[in-house]
Amino acid sequence: MSGHEFVAAFDDATGIDTHDDQTSIGDQTIAEMREIMARYPEPRSALLPMLHLVQSVDGRISDAGVKICADLLGISTAQVNGVATFYTMYKRRPAGKHHIGVCTTTVCAVMGGDVLLDQMKAKLGIDEGETTADGVFSLERLECNAACDFAPVMMVNWEFMDSMTPEKADALIDNLQTGREVRSTRGAHITSWAEAERVLAGFPDGLADEGPTAGPASLAGLQIAREKGWTSPVSPASAAIDGGEPDER
């Protein structure tokens, strides 16, 4: 080692695993990829949802999935790889049936996010970025979920688990493990990471309106403003559009 070797900041800084040729992508998935492409004026704009569809079928961004996306879109596999390895929501190794995220950015960290992450590592017996041997859970450290008013926040399959405590986190994993119904605090009941990925690909599961979408902490300011009769100032631009009516939202 020269002493000047590049050391990646992330443990999993490798690319898509080209040695793993397992795939479940078949004619139906390819037809759905074409359906996604047809939604955009420029077909290559469909790459992001197509990659979510790859994950929903293969449990990761598979090498086969990369090649199929490239073929359908008429772009190179290097271009697809560049996108798939840029965004952290795309997984280069198989994720679990349930993908657990723990936010450890500032507010969540102050409120105990790091403690929750350590607890999850110990309970699941895996490190962040890993999947349990039985394939049920994978674990990830998350950046801010824009849900700081509910810190510390965890996510299961991208659904919010607000205001977590060590006890609630323990019960959450136990309930998922035993197949009991788990409900997001602001969202639908938990299905699976693969099903959530299919929704992100643009195929709704009909659960979007299930459960509350906003919680009391987010609505506190609005509540106070209503009680005190506060309204937002009217900008010249909005006055020109709506006749100067204050925004009541």
Ligand code: FES
């Ligand atoms: S810091 Fe965790 S949601 Fe913002």
